[in-house]
Amino acid sequence: MAAPPTIPKTQLAVLVGPKERRLEMIPVGVPGPDEVLIKNIAVASNPKDWKVPQWIYDADEAYVEGNDVAGTIVAVGKDVSEYEVGARVAAFTKMRTKWDKMGPEDNKYGAYQQYTVAPAHVTFPIPNTTSYEEAATLPLAVMTAAIGLFIRLAIPAPDTPEAASHAGKAIIINGAASSVGAFTVQLAKRAGLYVVATAGSSKDYPQELGADVVVDYREHKGDAIIDALVAAVGDRPIAWAYDAVSEHGSSLILARTLAKLTKSGKVTTVLPTPEDEQKQFPAGIAYELTLVGTAHTDDAKFAAEWYRKISRWLADGSFKPNRPKVLPGGLESVANGLQLLETGNVHGEKLVYRIADTPGLEA
16 A cells, blocks of 8 residues: 655745735645645636735735646545545635635645645546646636536526527627636537637637637727627527626627627626626626636535536546646746736636746655
8 A cells, every 4th residue: 555645844835915926935734624635736827816916915915826726635634535645636726705815824725836725526536638737727717617607697507408498599708718718618519509709819719619600809899899799699599698808898898789689688707897887788688797706605516516527528528628838937937927917918828837847846
């Protein structure tokens, strides 16, 4: 029988604050009941990783950010029976939010470190055909896509009788080349929908993933984008729009588009739409905010089921991770990666860091 892995007391981590991003040695977390400890091999960045510290942290605060990890389990907490030490997994770790900012003791849940504690229900197996770098692109973004589509928009899930009755109906997905958008395209196609997507310089990406039509937003100024989307939908029935960008008035554009196509529809966004913008939505068009953090609370059962579905689809090759862009330097490159996201210089790829690439770090 193999000896249990040696777990160090301290580890290298990236602390992210409103004004700084620094490397520091911190304690390795201990998994509690229904939690696992993962030795991270690859971790990934999301735009929220730079936004949240600026939105909710005090000026002098800095915590371990990030929520996408992939690696091997090195310890399990009480009541965890699904996983054993050595399992290849990815996980969506607990998030800091304005409702639950958490404290320094919760750094154990961040991604930008060597070891991360994750709840077992949002930890899922990754097949040998999926690399750790690919697996790290999945957790937060794929669950954002699933919750938005199948809970907030209430679209019938794939492989259900209800889904068959909605086959061929259209959905508009804004920002389809983004991490969330790319997964939304795939899940919408699995649900039998006709996907009208928007994208820019990476417009070929959603086409590769199955989008039926991709409208290049750069080619349409002002209300012309609405006309282009209406033309792309044509006479197909439609009731839904998923805004994976949710900035610069995009949700209102989608609401106005739906109003030209249906008397009753719904828009969901991944960032809050200002109230004054919501008030401009045409009659009959509803609004829902998609918050992926509900995967740890109200939608925990849904999340557990869907992560395991995604795992099976990865294994049979019918679902694709994002395209990982591995930045050199491991954890040392996290600050640069967050800067790239903040300045809008990431398109059609997901920023990933290999922990072992961190200079001076022992494997």
